[in-house]
Amino acid sequence: MIHTRDAQDALGIAERQWEFLLQDFGVALSPDKSIENVVLAGMGGSALPGQFINSWPGLSVPFEISRNYDIPAYVNEKTLFISSSYSGNTEESLNAIEQAKAKGAKIIVIAAGGKLAELAKDGAYPYFAIPGGIQPRMSTFYFLVAFTQIFEELGLAKEGSLAELREAAQWLNGESRKWLPTVPAEQNQAKKIAQDIVGKNIVVYSGPKLFPAANKWKICFNENAKNIAWCNQYPELNHNEFLGWTSHPIEKPYAVVEIRSNLEHPRIQKRFEATEKLLSGKRPSPEIISAEGDSTLKQLLWAATLGDFTSLYLSLLNGLNPTPVDLIEKFKKELG
Numbered sequence: 001m002i003h004t005r006d007a008q009d010a011l012g013i014a015e016r017q018w019e020f021l022l023q024d025f026g027v028a029l030s031p032d033k034s035i036e037n038v039v040l041a042g043m044g045g046s047a048l049p050g051q052f053i054n055s056w057p058g059l060s061v062p063f064e065i066s067r068n069y070d071i072p073a074y075v076n077e078k079t080l081f082i083s084s085s086y087s088g089n090t091e092e093s094l095n096a097i098e099q100a101k102a103k104g105a106k107i108i109v110i111a112a113g114g115k116l117a118e119l120a121k122d123g124a125y126p127y128f129a130i131p132g133g134i135q136p137r138m139s140t141f142y143f144l145v146a147f148t149q150i151f152e153e154l155g156l157a158k159e160g161s162l163a164e165l166r167e168a169a170q171w172l173n174g175e176s177r178k179w180l181p182t183v184p185a186e187q188n189q190a191k192k193i194a195q196d197i198v199g200k201n202i203v204v205y206s207g208p209k210l211f212p213a214a215n216k217w218k219i220c221f222n223e224n225a226k227n228i229a230w231c232n233q234y235p236e237l238n239h240n241e242f243l244g245w246t247s248h249p250i251e252k253p254y255a256v257v258e259i260r261s262n263l264e265h266p267r268i269q270k271r272f273e274a275t276e277k278l279l280s281g282k283r284p285s286p287e288i289i290s291a292e293g294d295s296t297l298k299q300l301l302w303a304a305t306l307g308d309f310t311s312l313y314l315s316l317l318n319g320l321n322p323t324p325v326d327l328i329e330k331f332k333k334e335l336g
Contacts, residue, residue: 055208224314
């Protein structure tokens with residue numbers, strides 16, 4: 001059944017994702033002390049890796065992710081502007097890069113081809129060519145490598161970040177084998193979670209450190225499993241969404257997934273526990289996932305990869321092929 005429904009071998013791609021963290025783009029950059037801020041313009045899976053950077057390794061200058069046609073008003077010649085689009089043809093990214101050019105920003109392009117690749121060549125901008133042939137949501141780790149290299153070589157992230165990422169890749173290889181299709185459900189956390197949440201509307205919660213992974217779960221539930229899903233993070237959700245559960249009968253078709261980290265602020269960890277206590281009987285009992293790894297980076301990679309496998313198994317349980325995103329393609333045509 002798996003091979004019949006997973007015709008494009010999305011599970012095989014998930015298995016190989018750790019290798020993406022070893023990608024060599026063949027591009028070298030020099031430190032640039034004139035950069036005062038960074039803007040990453042991208043959508044969907046091409047912007048998501050920027051959230052990872054905020055959690056790890058972090059930057060020494062202000063960093064904003066722009067998911068829009070227009071760029072922030074402060075962009076100028078001291079701004080590093082990264083245009084990120086897997087296809088290279090995302091209309092929001094194409095519009096944004098033209099604005100960045102007009103403002104004299106320092107531009108770098110990351111794409112698998114398309115019009116952005118042509119613009120990079122015409123403008124002599126550094127170009128990080130992402131390997132093609134997969135869905136954008138499965139290319140997160142390629143983009144993460146590119147971002148990490150860019151920020152370290154420009155002097156905006158700590159020295160040794162790229163080496164740390166490469167080392168974590170080898171560790172992730174061993175961890176992700178626990179979730180392969182050949183591992184039975186009794187020993188396979190990804191399969192067990194998928195079985196528990198099938199048929200439900202899914203809400204994914206985490207603390208700030210692992211929120212990029214929680215957002216990736218949400219995206220992959222949407223695109224792989226074609227399943228409605230939302231995500232939010234502590235402490236913000238305790239100021240609003242927390243109350244929303246009190247008016248929803250527990251029998252409603254929701255599933256709650258909580259991705260927890262022992263590296264979060266102690267008050268964040270206490271919020272998980274207090275929320276579970278106060279919402280007992282008001283929401284479904286959460287699927288609690290304790291992230292593995294001895295660093296924020298490893299926990300991010302571990303949680304993100306577990307989410308990929310879980311969403312793919314959920315897609316199969318939903319009776320669907322995880323790869324196509326036909327409705328998105330129809331939407332693009334509708335826009336014209």
